[in-house]
Amino acid sequence: MRLAELSERSGVSTATIKYYLREGLLAPGRQINTTTAEYDEEHLRRLRLVRAMIQVGGVPVATVREVLDHVDDDSLPRTIRLGAAMWALPQVPEPDEEDEFVRAAHHEVSALLEQLGWENAKRLSTISPAYRSLVVSVAAFRRLGYGWGAELMAPYAELMHRTAVLDLDNMETHPSEEERIEFAILGAIINEPILQSLHRLAQEEETARRYGFDE
């Protein structure tokens, strides 16, 4: 398809598509003469993904490029390519290991992983942004006097694991490796508002079931 059709089918203006092409977020089309290039379904899919990251996920252009560079590098192990989206997200600053609350949080999160038998997460803990952001959040709560210990977190972690199993099951319904990786990016970066809304809606439902409206 030509640029105009790519624009129409994606709902993204031709000016924006040209900008993405210049920024390297979209591979060049197949040049059919000096002024015209031809695009295919893969361009359309990639364009939708870029659009979703920028527009729905609020991801900066430089980060989008960084994510896509990892995704497209098939010399990387699959786990790393699939994780690329998360690894390129805004990083939580390194917590201060001298801080007593950070140390306590590390302790609780380690105990949690131990209790759950999450061997891989343990192995990744020194480099994982998810691990680091959990430690930072737990430390922030502890500093305010709210304990989020391993015991309290474990049942939540089990439910989040079941959520992750669903994420990956859904991902595996996609036939090609490319589509799977794109789906993983969506899962990591932009499906979160859906989950968050579902959680809040469920809180409303459960609260009303327990206490009604008329007390």
Added chain:
Amino acid sequence: MRLAELSERSGVSTATIKYYLREGLLAPGRQINTTTAEYDEEHLRRLRLVRAMIQVGGVPVATVREVLDHVDDDSLPRTIRLGAAMWALPQVPEPDEEDEFVRAAHHEVSALLEQLGWENAKRLSTISPAYRSLVVSVAAFRRLGYGWGAELMAPYAELMHRTAVLDLDNMETHPSEEERIEFAILGAIINEPILQSLHRLAQEEETARRYGFDE
């Protein structure tokens, strides 16, 4: 306790406590003479909550006051007081009901609630910010060519419902109504980073379980 002790026990500076008192986020202490007031455990608890909302949750001062006004208004039904935190969160703008993607999203979310048997959420749907933000997110995805239909959402919603059951079970371990409501605010506004981190950690764990590190 005096102001100095309240400051020490909460880790909040006396200047900040005075600011919260002036802004009405904290009830005045019991005046024991013209220059000295006495504070109790309830002040400490409320101060921690205010601090958590502002510092960890990034909630603006005016919103904190609005939330606390609802929470402290015991003429309101319990479900509404417990929901106050969510209702005072930054509101997603009203979606454009003429938009075809918004209409499709409404249709899917209604079908979802029907399928789940969430009668209360259905009843609250015209006023619930959680419902509205779900519709807005689903519409945004659909516009980009990603379908989040009722079938795909239902298993996630079931897991989020189990998460909400945990939230409320934990809340009910607190003895007083005041503490329960404060716990509900924490659950609605600021526990989300913990859940999000647990979800991402679980995605890493599950990805590594399925695909290892060395392919």
